[in-house]
Amino acid sequence: MRMRYWLLLLLVLCSFPLSVFGGDYVIGEGDALDIAVWGVKELNFPVRVRPDGKITVPGLGEVVASGSTPSQLQTHLAGRLKELVKNPIVTVTVREITNSKVYIFGSGVKANVYDLSRRTTLLQLLCMLPEVKTADLRNAYLLRDGKKLKVDLHRLFIQGDTTQDLVIETNDSLFVPLLTDRSVYVLGAVNMPKSIEYREGMKVMEAILEAGGFTKFADQNDVVVRRKEGEQSRSLEVKAKKLFKEGDLSQNIDLKAGDYVLVKEAFF
Template sequence: MTSKAKAGSYVVGEGDKLQISVWGVASLNFEVKVRPDGMITVPGVGDVIASGRMPEELKKELTVKLKDLVKNPLVTVTVTDITNNKVFVFGSGTKPAVYDINRKTTLLQILCSLSDIKTADLKRAYLLRNREKVKVGFYMLFMLGDIEQDMQIEPNDSIFIPQHTDKNVYVVGGVNNPKAIEYREGLSVMEAILESGGFSKFASPDETRVVRKEDGHDLIIAVKGKKLIRNVDFSQNVKLKPGDFVIVDESIF
């Protein structure tokens, strides 16, 4: 792919070709290819990091470094051949995609552009860079809005988003029609119970609990069903997650 990228928008990657020009200095007008280590070699300066930077940023650094060789250097940096600007999204938790990035892009921007991550397990998602996992709080970033977890995406990054191993919610015990319900975003305890036929005549609504697996352990969330039925305490209407069990105890008295 041959193209010219405007300074200030495109992020340089390995394999890209750059035209470096210093006005009035013929020996400093040259084309250079960004090496696999992200560096370029500039005559009289040596190796300079180019990958992951915008042309304008590179221009400013070269202007400073060339002052020892040229008085008031006027430097231009142009990307003449774009070969390395793709980001890959894969995994069963979303639709696989390949993105061309031609400007600074963050992880949050990529996540917001995905078409369907309803069944994605963001707690197990990760980013691959140079074949190494980069630990990022996908769930905290996308679901809780913790922007401290956001990070800059670089060319050739890969984002792995797995699917929840269990996409169902299970309602058992004192309901009229115990069943597995396919999880959907926002599904609550009361909705799950109603879809299971409601509390049975032997149910003890106040002895309802949600059992959830977290980090290999059972997290038990108590639910006072009577308060929900009477619409007096909506805090009891717990939002469910894939794999949750809603258990309603029964009593014959």
């Protein structure tokens, strides 16, 4: 009796690796399974789930496997096999996963379908996308069951905030748009008005210095950063003298791609 208990426990433990995506894996069409009934050699066999979602089990015929977790299928088979085997102990192991996929789309990356053959996090998935550095991660999002998940891809991938990471699940969709404007524009009373390729972490004074610095006519306390956010625009005031003379670092604001830095002239 004790030996039977330990064997049953071992068989249950062997099925644990199937819970790889945050919950029990759901069997789908094309998946390869190993079915085993303890003590019945004829009922130990490999099988692949057909496109109709069914498998063929000796003595039972066709059985629907798609849509069930391995534990649910084990319970179902054990119930049906009671007519053929006394107290059947059934195990179902997913040997090959072909049903678990994540869909990547959007103009910022190459559209693709990735097979999730192992536990994969959102950060790991982003690292597999070579175009992600030129994508608009601030406006990217993850879809699950038709709903946007509250996760900040920019904070995760660019700023390294791993609290934003999560485990990808079957049929998740990742939308990544293209960053259409990758420049910062410095205009007005600077020595070399120009567009500058945006770099992560770029500050307003860094951009002004790259544009040759202030002219002698510039009003250093009248700098405006104009930023478009969705359909709206906002203006951020910068007082450079407070930064230089008082060390007020709050004036040296972070820029975003597409920002316009306008340095106004002083009136004498």
